[in-house]
Amino acid sequence: MTDWVIETHDLTRTFRDVTAVNQLNLQVKPGEIFGLVGPDGAGKTTTIRLLAAIMDPTDGWAKVAGFDTVQKPEPIKHRIGYMAQRFNLYGDLSVWENLNFFADVFAMTGPERQERIERLLQFARLTEFRDRRAAHLSGGMQKKLALACTLIHTPEIIFLDEPTTGVDPVSRREFWDILTDLHLQGITLVVSTPYMDEAERCSRVGLMYQGQLVVCDTPEAIKAMTEGELIALWPSDLRRAHDVLLDVDGVREVQTYGDQLRVFALDGDGMLARLREVLAAHNITVKDARRTSPRMEEAFISLIRQRMAEQED
Numbered sequence: 001m002t003d004w005v006i007e008t009h010d011l012t013r014t015f016r017d018v019t020a021v022n023q024l025n026l027q028v029k030p031g032e033i034f035g036l037v038g039p040d041g042a043g044k045t046t047t048i049r050l051l052a053a054i055m056d057p058t059d060g061w062a063k064v065a066g067f068d069t070v071q072k073p074e075p076i077k078h079r080i081g082y083m084a085q086r087f088n089l090y091g092d093l094s095v096w097e098n099l100n101f102f103a104d105v106f107a108m109t110g111p112e113r114q115e116r117i118e119r120l121l122q123f124a125r126l127t128e129f130r131d132r133r134a135a136h137l138s139g140g141m142q143k144k145l146a147l148a149c150t151l152i153h154t155p156e157i158i159f160l161d162e163p164t165t166g167v168d169p170v171s172r173r174e175f176w177d178i179l180t181d182l183h184l185q186g187i188t189l190v191v192s193t194p195y196m197d198e199a200e201r202c203s204r205v206g207l208m209y210q211g212q213l214v215v216c217d218t219p220e221a222i223k224a225m226t227e228g229e230l231i232a233l234w235p236s237d238l239r240r241a242h243d244v245l246l247d248v249d250g251v252r253e254v255q256t257y258g259d260q261l262r263v264f265a266l267d268g269d270g271m272l273a274r275l276r277e278v279l280a281a282h283n284i285t286v287k288d289a290r291r292t293s294p295r296m297e298e299a300f301i302s303l304i305r306q307r308m309a310e311q312e313d
Helices: 044-051 075-078 095-105 110-123 139-148 171-183 220-223 238-245 268-281 296-312
Strands: 008-016 018-024 032-036 059-064 079-083 157-161 188-191 204-209 214-216 229-235 251-257 262-266 284-292
Touching: 008 044, 018 044, 018 059, 018 214, 032 044, 044 059, 044 157, 044 188, 044 238, 075 079, 075 251, 075 296, 095 110, 110 139, 110 262, 139 157, 139 171, 139 268, 171 188, 204 296, 214 220, 214 296, 220 296, 229 268, 238 251, 238 262, 238 268, 251 296, 262 268, 262 296
Parallel strands: 032 188, 032 204, 079 157, 157 188
Antiparallel strands: 008 018, 008 059, 204 214, 229 262, 229 284, 251 262
């Protein structure tokens, strides 16, 4: 028996002349939080729709919970929850009425139905808002209600397509606290996100670019894939310093982050003094400089740049 709850082989989806997903080979373990990360147009949403058996592939195949998404979509739909970017809540209905509507959709009856609704209200921290119309909820609370509706039939696997886009940082954190609780219950979560801090919370991450999987591993392993050691610099003239450092021998890459430059260099210790010296020669003062560890954001940008350079060669 396979160890994968989700598996794809050369999964491909084209729309006329556009290949949204290109020969995707992916495996997801039971009970893990799997993150799909990439820029707009990378193929994340199309991948999730293919896995949720909402859309058929042009080529290749995908299996979810052991069932082929094309040949046996119905058994899959009973085992999964799917939360789209724009989940269609009914604004004129209250929180409680929305949950009851989705309970009707999944033909839930008897005492278990009301018990499940009450438990989800509490789980999503919406009990005190049960009589409020969905249209009058904050963006963060609407997302939590959407997740509660997705959970009404107790799915084994949940697909979430950029679930926290457009909500405030506090609501994002609360939403991820709820996802962590689901993870601890053994539910498999597949989450697409543009936020690198959310990618850090995942068991494993797949970086997508132009419909292809660039790399797939744990966040720590991905961060370790960056070439060179990372130096953080705070120069007096950010733009000029960026251009100057690109021409320094031993510098592999320079990224801008706020008021600092993140410099990937072959020799971290040896380059600190060298970078200060080069910038001083151009009348650029370095307020501070130190070695540091790459974050997912730096790793993602670096790996994407490597892929683009390979495509140009």
